[in-house]
Each structure stands twice: as C-alpha cells, then as structure tokens.
Amino acid sequence: MRSAAFIVAVTTTFSTIVSTAPVAGGQSAQLPVYEVSRTSTAIKVDGKLDDPSWSKAPGTRKFINNSDGSSAPYETEAKILYDDNYLYFFFRCADENIWATLKRRDAHLWEEEVIEVFLQADPSQPSYIELEVNPLGTMLDIYLLDVRKPLRYESWNSEKLRWAVRVAGTVDGKGGDREWACEIALPFEDIVTAPRLPPRPGDRWRLNLYRVESRPVPTLLAWSPTRKDDFHLPGMFGWIVFTDRKVP
Numbered sequence: 399m400r401s402a403a404f405i406v407a408v409t410t411t412f413s414t415i416v417s418t419a420p421v422a423g424g425q426s427a428q429l430p431v432y433e434v435s436r437t438s439t440a441i442k443v444d445g446k447l448d449d450p451s452w453s454k455a456p457g458t459r460k461f462i463n464n465s466d467g468s469s470a471p472y473e474t475e476a477k478i479l480y481d482d483n484y485l486y487f488f489f490r491c492a493d494e495n496i497w498a499t500l501k502r503r504d505a506h507l508w509e510e511e512v513i514e515v516f517l518q519a520d521p522s523q524p525s526y527i528e529l530e531v532n533p534l535g536t537m538l539d540i541y542l543l544d545v546r547k548p549l550r551y552e553s554w555n556s557e558k559l560r561w562a563v564r565v566a567g568t569v570d571g572k573g574g575d576r577e578w579a580c581e582i583a584l585p586f587e588d589i590v591t592a593p594r595l596p597p598r599p600g601d602r603w604r605l606n607l608y609r610v611e612s613r614p615v616p617t618l619l620a621w622s623p624t625r626k627d628d629f630h631l632p633g634m635f636g637w638i639v640f641t642d643r644k645v646p
C-alpha cells in the first residue's frame with residue numbers, strides 16, 4: 399500500500415525528506431526520500447568517488463538495521479545521480495573485515511557480503527529490478543515481475559549495465575580492512591516500466607538500498623528498513639525524486 403502523505407519534512411544536510419508507510423499494529427514508518435541531481439558530465443564507472451559530480455551530490459542518510467531501524471554498527475552511505483541514459487549509484491561501506499568468494503555472474507551473492515539495489519520505477523505495477531554487487535566485483539541482476547517472481551536471472555542480464563568496485567583492504571575474510579566502494583550505472587532502457595524515460599523533474603520512483611554484512615558480525619542494513627527479515631517488501635521502499643538540480 400502506498401502512503402498518501404508524501405513530503406513531511408526537509409533538512410539541508412542530508413536528503414532526509416520522509417514519507418510514511420503503514421506497518422503492523424496500525425503504526426506508520428517513516429520512509430526516506432532522496433532527491434536525485436542530474437549530472438552534466440558522464441560518470442566514469444571505476445569505483446572511485448572522484449568524479450566532480452559525486453562531490454556535489456548529497457549523501458543518503460546512513461544505513462540502519464533492517465530489522466528495526468536502529469543504528470548500525472557499520473557505516474554505509476550511498477549517492478545517486480542521473481543523466482539522459484543512466485541512473486548512477488555509489489555505495490561506500492566501512493568494513494574491518496571484507497569477505498566474498500562468489501565470482502560468477504548471477505550467483506547467490508546475498509549469501510555473502512554484498513550491496514543491493516531494488517528499484518520499482520512504477521509503483522502502480524508490481525515489477526522491480528534487483529541488482530547486487532559484491533566486493534569482488536561480481537554482479538547479480540534480476541528482473542522480477544512480482545515479489546519473488548523473477549525472470550530467469552541467469553539469462554536476464556542488463557547488457558549496458560556497468561559497475562566497478564574499489565577495495566581498501568583484502569577480500570579474504572580476515573580483519574585489518576578499511577572499506578569498499580561500488581559504482582553502478584543502470585541504463586534507463588532496461589527500466590521498462592518507468593512512466594517516462596529519461597525521467598523528468600518531479601518524477602517519483604520507489605527504491606531501496608541494502609547491505610548484507612557477514613564478517614565479523616552478520617547484519618542486514620538498509621536505507622529504508624523493511625522491519626522484517628525480508629528485503630522484498632516494495633511497500634517499505636523509500637522514494638527517489640528526480641530534480642532539475644544540475645551538478646558538474
């Protein structure tokens with residue numbers, strides 16, 4: 399169910415506009431809203447945050463525990479930009495022990511450490527896209543027709559999808575690491591349910607961003623916590639709003 403109430407409050411430091419969603423017990427959860435700036439220069443997808451556009455893009459609020467919205471032990475931040483052809487994501491994950499082993503595209507990356515993007519461009523339709531990237535740079539891309547009803551994801555691949563990771567540490571499950579980062583460029587041409595492509599200022603899509611941590615402590619983190627042990631709850635996704643704010 400979608401919330402009728404949309405924008406409740408605005409602050410300036412982070413994109414912390416919120417909307418609300420009903421949750422169990424008749425209470426409502428606050429859903430984050432991120433205003434997406436438009437980049438004038440193409441993003442170089444190399445896992446580095448050194449593009450001038452990223453420095454001007456606001457960060458999301460810090461990721462929190464998916465189960466209850468409490469503050470998380472690992473710092474995670476994301477940024478989002480768009481241009482005529484792509485929706486860009488940047489994740490930065492502080493991590494003292496980075497771990498993943500899976501190297502085959504579309505492997506079950508969620509069983510290890512990974513970041514995830516869930517995007518529902520038309521909230522009136524049940525379909526959504528799921529992307530996962532692990533610190534080894536392995537991609538899982540899925541097109542779901544409905545909740546947990548994917549097209550065969552080993553064969554559905556976004557052809558123009560680009561991504562890269564950068565690791566400050568070693569991906570070996572041993573301590574002494576600092577962080578890892580991931581950059582993704584998702585081509586609009588694969589977001590087939592979007593009401594308008596490219597999106598125009600004011601267009602609103604549903605989105606959630608997640609992080610699965612395994613070592614040292616298994617933890618599920620979210621930008622917009624679903625408050626269940628389940629990421630596939632589009633009604634609990636946050637919102638992105640495309641703006642005409644331009645960054646270099």
Ligand SMILES: [Ca+2]
Binds near residue numbers: 495
């Ligand atoms: Ca870790």
Ligand SMILES: [Ca+2]
Binds near residue numbers: 538551552553554
């Ligand atoms: Ca795939």
